[in-house]
Amino acid sequence: MPERFEVTMPDGVRLNVEVTGPADAQVTAILLHGWTLDGRAWHRQVDALTTTPVGGAVRVVTYDARGHGHSSCMALPTATVAQLGDDLATVIDTVAPTGPVVLVGHSMGGMTIMEYAHRHPAHFAARTSGLVFVSTTAEGHTHTVYGLSPRIARLIRLAETTGAGVLARCGSWRAPRALLNALRPSIRWMLFGDRCDPSDLRLVTSAVARASLRSIGGFRASIGAQHRLDTLAALAHLPAAALVGDRDRLTPPPCAESIAAALPATELTICPGAGHMLMMERPDEVTAALTGVLRRVLAEPAPRSLDATPAGSGV
Numbered sequence: 138m139p140e141r142f143e144v145t146m147p148d149g150v151r152l153n154v155e156v157t158g159p160a161d162a163q164v165t166a167i168l169l170h171g172w173t174l175d176g177r178a179w180h181r182q183v184d185a186l187t188t189t190p191v192g193g194a195v196r197v198v199t200y201d202a203r204g205h206g207h208s209s210c211m212a213l214p215t216a217t218v219a220q221l222g223d224d225l226a227t228v229i230d231t232v233a234p235t236g237p238v239v240l241v242g243h244s245m246g247g248m249t250i251m252e253y254a255h256r257h258p259a260h261f262a263a264r265t266s267g268l269v270f271v272s273t274t275a276e277g278h279t280h281t282v283y284g285l286s287p288r289i290a291r292l293i294r295l296a297e298t299t300g301a302g303v304l305a306r307c308g309s310w311r312a313p314r315a316l317l318n319a320l321r322p323s324i325r326w327m328l329f330g331d332r333c334d335p336s337d338l339r340l341v342t343s344a345v346a347r348a349s350l351r352s353i354g355g356f357r358a359s360i361g362a363q364h365r366l367d368t369l370a371a372l373a374h375l376p377a378a379a380l381v382g383d384r385d386r387l388t389p390p391p392c393a394e395s396i397a398a399a400l401p402a403t404e405l406t407i408c409p410g411a412g413h414m415l416m417m418e419r420p421d422e423v424t425a426a427l428t429g430v431l432r433r434v435l436a437e438p439a440p441r442s443l444d445a446t447p448a449g450s451g452v
Contacts, residue, residue, distance in 0.1 A: 139183075144231045146203070146224055148215060153207035154200040154232060157187050162196035164266070164434055165233040166427065169225070169246025170199070171272070171413075173353055174344045175206030178243065182427060191428045193435040197267035198232050202245070204352025206344065210309035216355025218245065218363050222252030226260055234278060237282060237434055241427055244388060245356065247273025251365035254372060266437070267430040268377040268400075271423055272413050274392035275369055278361040282435065283386045285329070297357070304354025311349060317342050330384035330412030337417040348403040371400035376433040377403040378426035382411030382418065404429065426448055 139155040145153065155176055166186060168179040176199035186197050199207040202221055211220075244249040247270045248428060254261045274280065283289075317324075320344055325333050329342060344355075358448045377400050381393035390407055397405040406426060 142301075144200070144228055147274045148211070150211045150215070151209045152200050152203065152224065152228065154198065154228065154280055156196065156198050156232060157183055158196035159194050160196070162194040162236070164193065164237045164239060164431060165196040165198060166241060166431065167198045167200075167229065167233070169240070169242040169249050170202065170344075171244030171246055172356055173205070173348045174243075174341065175201045175347060177206075177340060177344065178414075179241075180414055182241075182404045182424050185420070186427070186431075189424075189428070191431045191435070193431075195431060196233070197342075198228075199230060202249070202352075203235075203357070204349045206347050210351055211309055212347045213305055213351060213355055214251040215307055215354060216305065217359040218248050218252050218356065219256060219359065221245070221249040222254075222256045225249055225253045226257045229260075229264055233264075238264050238267055238270070239267035239431055241269040241271065242273055243271040244413065245360060246275050247271065248275075248360065248363055248365070251275055251368055252363070252367045255365055256366040258371075265375065268372065268375055269423075269427050269430055270377070270379040270393070270396055272381055272388050272393075272415050273396070273421075274388045275363075275365045275396055276392065277363050279364075280389055280391045281387055282438070284376075298361075301354040301357035303442045304350045307350035307354070309351065311346060312353070314342075314346050317346050326412045327386055330371070330382050330418060331410040332418065340417075341414065347425065366395060366399045369396060373400050373402060375400075376437075378406070378430055379403050380406040380408065380415055380419075380426055381425060382408045382413065382415055384410060384412045387413045426429045 139157040141155050143151045170178045203211045240250045379393045379396045381390050397403045408419045417425045
């Protein structure tokens with residue numbers, strides 16, 4: 138059974154954290170979920186990593202981002218990807234204070250990793266030994282057209298941005314489950330590809346129901362505006378993998394291709410028929426990419442020790 142506890146951020150927000158695996162593991166994998174989801178999105182990868190040998194002991198950490206899942210809500214000004222990068226630095230210091238770390242991010246989780254690297258470069262360099270990017274982007278909404286014509290996509294984005302501004306001011310309220318159940322066909326269309334297991338759709342709907350309206354609306358602006366290709370280019374020495382579905386309406390293949398171009402050694406996997414929820418739609422491919430990076434990290438020397446740079450110091 139995973140160990141579950143809370144980590145308190147400097148501003149008082151409490152993050153729900155779950156840890157599986159031995160405390161003295163050779164490497165820690167931290168899996169970060171996407172916007173409006175929670176740590177349960179990784180359940181297949183957590184199960185696989187704790188039952189399948191990868192060449193050494195692995196500790197697996199998942200946590201709910203601020204305003205998501207069982208984590209507490211936050212002040213609206215901190216509903217930004219930049220703040221999520223700061224949160225990740227604090228989580229690493231708390232749950233994995235020593236040893237190499239592999240960071241795995243889906244969608245907003247991948248953007249969180251990039252922001253951590255941008256805002257805390259010394260901390261990132263000292264602790265991070267591998268990267269896996271799943272259905273994410275380093276270019277905001279540059280490539281997001283929802284699988285539709287650019288004109289219709291612009292109208293959808295306008296409506297989405299306007300709605301997000303309203304939701305962001307609704308505090309810690311949650312969306313009514315009855316409404317989300319009615320929206321399941323739309324959620325299925327937006328997030329999944331050709332096939333969708335009903336249990337996965339139920340899990341995603343449940344996660345959205347747990348997310349505060351402030352987090353659903355508040356993070357939208359910084360997600361759309363973030364651009365971190367230059368940050369990625371400085372990380373080309375790290376073992377890395379990037380995966381995307383060719384039916385992904387939110388972060389389509391050009392998003393992963395630009396990440397791979399910035400990180401030339403990255404193993405790029407494009408999954409036919411899959412949408413945005415690759416860890417559910419293509420769990421074996423995601424797990425294989427993650428274990429591949431872990432094996433490379435386990436075969437290499439650990440990163441240098443962190444110097445006296447405070448964990449919360451931005452650059």
